[in-house]
Every structure is written in structure tokens, then in C-alpha cells.
Amino acid sequence: MLDANLKQQLQGLLTNLREPIELVSSLGDDAKSVELASLLDDIAALSDKVSVTRADDDARRPSFLIRRASDAQVAVRFAGIPMGHEFTSLVLALLQVGGHPPKVAPEVLEQVAALDGDYHFETYFSLSCQNCPDIVQALNLMSVVNPRITHTAIDGGLFQAEVEDRKIMAVPTIFLNGETFGQGRMELEQILAKLDSGAEAKAAxxxxxxxxxxxxxxxxxxxxxxxxxxxxxxxxxxxxxxxxxxxxxxxxxxxxxxxxxxxxxxxxxxxxxxxxxxxxxxxxxxxxxxxxxxxxxxxxxxxxxxxxxxxxxxxxxxxxxxxxxWRQLGVPGEDEYRNKGVAYCPHCDGPLYKGKRVAVIGGGNSGVEAAIDLAGLVAHVTLIEFDSELRADAVLQRKLASLPNVKIITSALTTEVLGDGEKVMGLSYKDRNKDELHQIELEGVFVQIGLxxxxxxxxxxxxxxxxxxxxxxxxxxxxxxxxxxxxxxxxxxxxxxxxxxxxxxxxxxxxxxxxxxxxxxxxxxxx
CATH class of the missing domain: 3.50.50.60 (FAD/NAD(P)-binding domain)
Structure with a gap:
């Protein structure tokens, strides 16, 4: 699962463990469970302070718990395989559960430890999201510092049925005690400010x-x-x-x-x-x-x-x-369906639209790059450009034109994002040449029209x-x-x-x- 170079780096980092830790897995019979088992075995082989056990005590499979051997309350859980952008989150979780001190200001750690209440967090992430690790790492740290806080980081691309059931259409999405807590990038201090009403006043x-x-x-x-x-x-x-x-x-x-x-x-x-x-x-x-x-x-x-x-x-x-x-479209439905099908980061939210139909608004470099990336994930991409031709670099346009599941519409003015009250169902645009209105059925709209x-x-x-x-x-x-x-x-x-x-x-x-x-x-x- 881990290549030789990554194993060598991780082995060096694991020398910072001060306490023995256990990797407790819940696995199924699927290929991803096999991958996770291999990853956990690779990690355990790198340090005599890491052990692996299979408990199958979690409904989400594959998943695993990282817990301190001497104190089971010090633990974090991953549902999925935290590679990609989340590999750093995994490494930090291993070290922090193992007693390695985090690089966080002492007053912030004291604030976390002093939180009064039971907080059960769940974060949905995608492996391609560069904003998700900050949330995952912040909540993992909080669960290590305060025993009344728990956190499960969930790969939304792996648990798509759960994502659809909870109507998650953007990552990161955070739930606290079963209710939506926040969406988008947040830092530790921002989370604390939402939980501790006096934090902002103290900072001011x-x-x-x-x-x-x-x-x-x-x-x-x-x-x-x-x-x-x-x-x-x-x-x-x-x-x-x-x-x-x-x-x-x-x-x-x-x-x-x-x-x-x-x-x-x-x-x-x-x-x-x-x-x-x-x-x-x-x-x-x-x-x-x-x-x-x-x-x-x-x-x-x-x-x-x-x-x-x-x-x-x-x-x-x-x-x-x-x-x-990011510049907004400024059309009806955009604000209503933000994070419910209207998105601005194809890298973050793209995996949530696997097998679905989406549109990209904007024919510059950002728009064409987004369409190319999404085409490898979704069923179909419609790129809509206001001008009579795309403005992206020629090399990007050639790549886009070679993709079989992409349609390009130029001289088009997006007029409305359509939905059913809960999620995006399509959009309407006006053909600027013929002055005709058209509708497209789709599940996602990615806006890429500049700054x-x-x-x-x-x-x-x-x-x-x-x-x-x-x-x-x-x-x-x-x-x-x-x-x-x-x-x-x-x-x-x-x-x-x-x-x-x-x-x-x-x-x-x-x-x-x-x-x-x-x-x-x-x-x-x-x-």
C-alpha cells in the first residue's frame, strides 16, 4: 500500500511516538477493505509502538480507530482510506494519539480542554479536496485533547449512499451531534469561536x-x-x-x-x-x-x-x-443552491458528483481546467461560455475537445439555476445568437468566471x-x-x-x- 520512500519517511516520524497506539479496524469483503488492511499492516510494521487488531465494531466499513493503548478515550476514527490530501491528517493523528505534542499555541489547547459539553463531530471529505485536511486535523486534535469530544472523518466518495441520504453536496461538511455544523474550510480557532461564545470577545x-x-x-x-x-x-x-x-x-x-x-x-x-x-x-x-x-x-x-x-x-x-x-453568477437560484449543487471548487466537490451530469460556467483557463478534471469523474460535462469562443490556452482547449463526455456551448448567457427546493436539477441559458431560452437537466453547476x-x-x-x-x-x-x-x-x-x-x-x-x-x-x- 505504501511505497518504499513513504515507508521510510513515516518510519522516521513514528519515532516521535511517546505512547503505544492501537489501530482497530472494521472491514468488509470489498477491495477497499483489503486496501485498508494492507495500509494498517504497513504502518504497524514500521514501529513497535503500533499494533493492529480487527474488531468489526463500526457500521462504516472500511473504517478504523486510532486509540491510545493506555487510555481508550484518546482516539480518532477514519471511515475510508486517508490517502491523497488526507495522508498528512493520518500521520498527525497517529502522532498526536501517540502523545507527540501538537504545534498549537498553549492558550488554544487550554481553550479546547476547557470546553464543557459532549461534542460528537463527523466530517465528510474528499481525497482531492485541499481544504478538507484543515478541518479533519483540527477536529482530530480536539478529540485528542478533550475526552468529551469525538471525531470521525468520512471519505464521501467511498460512502456515497450516506452522502446522498444526508444531502451532502459540498466538502468539507461537518456535523455536530447529528446536525449540520458548518461547510467549507475552517480553522481550529474558527471552530472554537463557534463553540465558545466568549472567544471572539476575548480575541478582540x-x-x-x-x-x-x-x-x-x-x-x-x-x-x-x-x-x-x-x-x-x-x-x-x-x-x-x-x-x-x-x-x-x-x-x-x-x-x-x-x-x-x-x-x-x-x-x-x-x-x-x-x-x-x-x-x-x-x-x-x-x-x-x-x-x-x-x-x-x-x-x-x-x-x-x-x-x-x-x-x-x-x-x-x-x-x-x-x-x-470567486465571482458569482448573480442569477436566480445561485444563492439558494450554494453547496446544494452550486459549487466553486471542482477539486473539492467533484468526487461527490461521480456518475452525474454537471455544467461548468466559464471558458477561461479555470473553467476549461475544471471541465477537464470533472470529465474524468462525472457522466457528462456541459461547458457554458458567454463569449463566442473559449478564452483558455490552446493546449487546454485541445485537451477539452478530445474528451467524449464534454459538450461546449458558446455565446450562452446563464439565466437561472433550477432546483427542487433541496438540490440543483438543472439550469437555463439564453442563446445570444438566436435569443432563445434553453434548459439543461443536471445535478451540479461549477462556477468559474473569474475574480x-x-x-x-x-x-x-x-x-x-x-x-x-x-x-x-x-x-x-x-x-x-x-x-x-x-x-x-x-x-x-x-x-x-x-x-x-x-x-x-x-x-x-x-x-x-x-x-x-x-x-x-x-x-x-x-x-
Missing amino acids: EKIAAKDAFDVLVVGGGPAGAAAAIYAARKGIRVGLAAERFGGQVLDTMGIENFISVQHTEGPKLVAQLEQHVKDYDVDIMNLQRAEKLIPAKTEGGLHEVKLASGASLKARTVILSTGAR VPNTEWLKDSVTLSRHGEIEVDHRGETSQAGIFAAGDCTTVPYKQIVIAMGEGSKAALSAFDYMIRLPADVEAEAA
């Missing part, structure tokens, strides 16, 4: 007490990370506030144009970015959404950023790097273009002195990771240059 109070920064970066994508690093290297006081560290890159599957790195994946790159930022003295404030920017009234004065939590941050200079998000900048909160603070992008000059400076911007939220063309990093670096250097050129009396007053 802590943030409000912070002194003013020399540079405050708002946004934690590639531009924000680069800006924070370049600013911190100047030896000044730097803060970074982000609604979601990593931003849009977390939703990016394959990255093959990041110069000098032949291939990487979004979540992996984000982890590297975050570690690089943490190597410097940067005050990272994650899960903080900015709501208002109040520019300084005088040159060299303090700018203020108000957060959704109620706290405020002040800084001599601000670098805006809030990035962008919209996250700048609505800035419309009264800095000048925006008609597309909502922050207008910047060649130095990255906005219409307000001392406020800079970088990345996909700006008017700089070509929304690419490598460009965003360069623009973030430039904005940080410009902010530092701005500060050192302030008159001495202004600097003293700001300090």
Missing part, C-alpha cells in the same frame, strides 16, 4: 490593547506575506491582520508557473509562506476581517483599521492586500477603479499618503502569485521609504 480585547504598528498589512495572501517579510526585515514594528491567511491560494490545486518551483499546491505554498512570515517578528492576527479604514488626518499620523470583531488597529503606514474571491476584488469596505477610504480595484501608482501607493496596496485587489494587471509577491515586496519598501522621509517632528509626534 487582546487586539484592541496592541500598540500602533509602523506597518500594518491587511490580508494574508502572497502579497501580504511578502509585504510583511520585507517590512519586518527593516527592523520595524509589523502587524498582519487577515481574514484567512493564504487567501485565494488555499483554493488553488496545482501551481506550475511559480518560478524555480516546477510544481506545488496551494495549501503547501501557504504553509511555507506562513512559516516564512513567522521566522520574522511579525504580529500575525488571523481570522480578523477588516470592515473600515480611517486614513490619518495629517501627514505622518496614525491610520486606523476597524475589525468586524469590534477591535481597532492603528499604524503609521498600511498595506492593503485583501486579494479577491472580484475584496475592496467593498474601502470605497470611502481610497480611490477605486470602476471594477472595484484599488488604484495604485508605480510605487504601490494609493490616493492616501501612507497607505499602499498590492496584489489582486489592485489595478496592477495580471493576477498571478509571483506578481502579487513582487508587488507586496515593493509596497513594503515604499512604506519604509515613506516613513524615513517624514520630517523629524512628524515622526516624533506619531511615535
Whole structure:
């Protein structure tokens, strides 16, 4: 099940086990059960602190429990075979159940341990979902730290009957005590905030007490990370506030144009970015959404950023790097059927539509790549493009045209997503050449029509273009002195990771240059 290289790596990691652990399987007669049994045997052979036993005590098969030999309450369960993106979740579960300390702030672990109540979590994931491991790993950790918390991670692609019965059409989907708890990417702190009503207020109070920064970066994508690093290297006081560290890159599957790195994946790159930022003295404030920017009234004065939590941050200079998000269709039915057949991530949700009919809206690179990926999973893909021809690269168009289960419709305006009140049943579009309306019967709609900048909160603070992008000059400076911007939220063309990093670096250097050129009396007053 595991190749020689993976076995060698895992064997090295398992030397960190402090307590013996047991792998308790529930198996059937199917091929997947055979695969799981082989995987568990491979793991047990790598450490004398790991043993395997078969109990067949769980209704989901194949599944297995990882439990501490000395304390059966310390355990996590996987239903399925956690390979692909979830292999890291498996490794962390083995180590944490085995007593290896997690890399989580002590105050967060204390908060988990102090939760009062019985919490039984179930998470449905897909092996191709890059957002699912964060949820799985967070809930696994919680179940290890607090004996009143249990967690089962379930491969939705393997337990499709269960997925259909519970009407799950997007991953990750989390159930708590049998009721829907959440969908989509969540971090440990976000889960805690939902369970502990006082957590957000405590975080806001802590943030409000912070002194003013020399540079405050708002946004934690590639531009924000680069800006924070370049600013911190100047030896000044730097803060970074982000609604979601990593931003849009977390939703990016394959990255093959990041110069000098032949291939990487979004979540992996984000982890590297975050570690690089943490190597410097940067005050990272994650899960903080900015709501208002109040520019300084005088040159060299303090700018203020108000957060959704109620706290405020002040800084001599601000670098805006809030990035962008998926553009929505804006048609009837889209919001009603979001996560009920309307999806925006083919890698995450594609496996849930195995054998079904879907549509992809958008004929650019993202749309065509999504259609190609989905064609290998679903029964049929209809790609709908507003323009008279596809805009994707020629090599992608040739690949798409070669697939037998794909239909391409151009000059088409999607007008409505249709459903039965619970799930998507089809969509309607208008033929722009003949001005005729048509309907397509299908079960899923994947929207891939570009990005919209996250700048609505800035419309009264800095000048925006008609597309909502922050207008910047060649130095990255906005219409307000001392406020800079970088990345996909700006008017700089070509929304690419490598460009965003360069623009973030430039904005940080410009902010530092701005500060050192302030008159001495202004600097003293700001300090």
C-alpha cells in the first residue's frame, strides 16, 4: 500500500511516538477493505509502538480507530482510506494519539480542554479536496485533547449512499451531534469561536490593547506575506491582520508557473509562506476581517483599521492586500443552491458528483481546467461560455475537445439555476445568437468566471477603479499618503502569485521609504 520512500519517511516520524497506539479496524469483503488492511499492516510494521487488531465494531466499513493503548478515550476514527490530501491528517493523528505534542499555541489547547459539553463531530471529505485536511486535523486534535469530544472523518466518495441520504453536496461538511455544523474550510480557532461564545470577545480585547504598528498589512495572501517579510526585515514594528491567511491560494490545486518551483499546491505554498512570515517578528492576527479604514488626518499620523470583531488597529503606514474571491453568477437560484449543487471548487466537490451530469460556467483557463478534471469523474460535462469562443490556452482547449463526455456551448448567457427546493436539477441559458431560452437537466453547476476584488469596505477610504480595484501608482501607493496596496485587489494587471509577491515586496519598501522621509517632528509626534 505504501511505497518504499513513504515507508521510510513515516518510519522516521513514528519515532516521535511517546505512547503505544492501537489501530482497530472494521472491514468488509470489498477491495477497499483489503486496501485498508494492507495500509494498517504497513504502518504497524514500521514501529513497535503500533499494533493492529480487527474488531468489526463500526457500521462504516472500511473504517478504523486510532486509540491510545493506555487510555481508550484518546482516539480518532477514519471511515475510508486517508490517502491523497488526507495522508498528512493520518500521520498527525497517529502522532498526536501517540502523545507527540501538537504545534498549537498553549492558550488554544487550554481553550479546547476547557470546553464543557459532549461534542460528537463527523466530517465528510474528499481525497482531492485541499481544504478538507484543515478541518479533519483540527477536529482530530480536539478529540485528542478533550475526552468529551469525538471525531470521525468520512471519505464521501467511498460512502456515497450516506452522502446522498444526508444531502451532502459540498466538502468539507461537518456535523455536530447529528446536525449540520458548518461547510467549507475552517480553522481550529474558527471552530472554537463557534463553540465558545466568549472567544471572539476575548480575541478582540487582546487586539484592541496592541500598540500602533509602523506597518500594518491587511490580508494574508502572497502579497501580504511578502509585504510583511520585507517590512519586518527593516527592523520595524509589523502587524498582519487577515481574514484567512493564504487567501485565494488555499483554493488553488496545482501551481506550475511559480518560478524555480516546477510544481506545488496551494495549501503547501501557504504553509511555507506562513512559516516564512513567522521566522520574522511579525504580529500575525488571523481570522480578523477588516470592515473600515480611517486614513490619518495629517501627514505622518496614525491610520486606523476597524475589525468586524469590534477591535481597532492603528499604524503609521498600511498595506492593503485583501486579494479577491470567486465571482458569482448573480442569477436566480445561485444563492439558494450554494453547496446544494452550486459549487466553486471542482477539486473539492467533484468526487461527490461521480456518475452525474454537471455544467461548468466559464471558458477561461479555470473553467476549461475544471471541465477537464470533472470529465474524468462525472457522466457528462456541459461547458457554458458567454463569449463566442473559449478564452483558455490552446493546449487546454485541445485537451477539452478530445474528451467524449464534454459538450461546449458558446455565446450562452446563464439565466437561472433550477432546483427542487433541496438540490440543483438543472439550469437555463439564453442563446445570444438566436435569443432563445434553453434548459439543461443536471445535478451540479461549477462556477468559474473569474475574480472580484475584496475592496467593498474601502470605497470611502481610497480611490477605486470602476471594477472595484484599488488604484495604485508605480510605487504601490494609493490616493492616501501612507497607505499602499498590492496584489489582486489592485489595478496592477495580471493576477498571478509571483506578481502579487513582487508587488507586496515593493509596497513594503515604499512604506519604509515613506516613513524615513517624514520630517523629524512628524515622526516624533506619531511615535
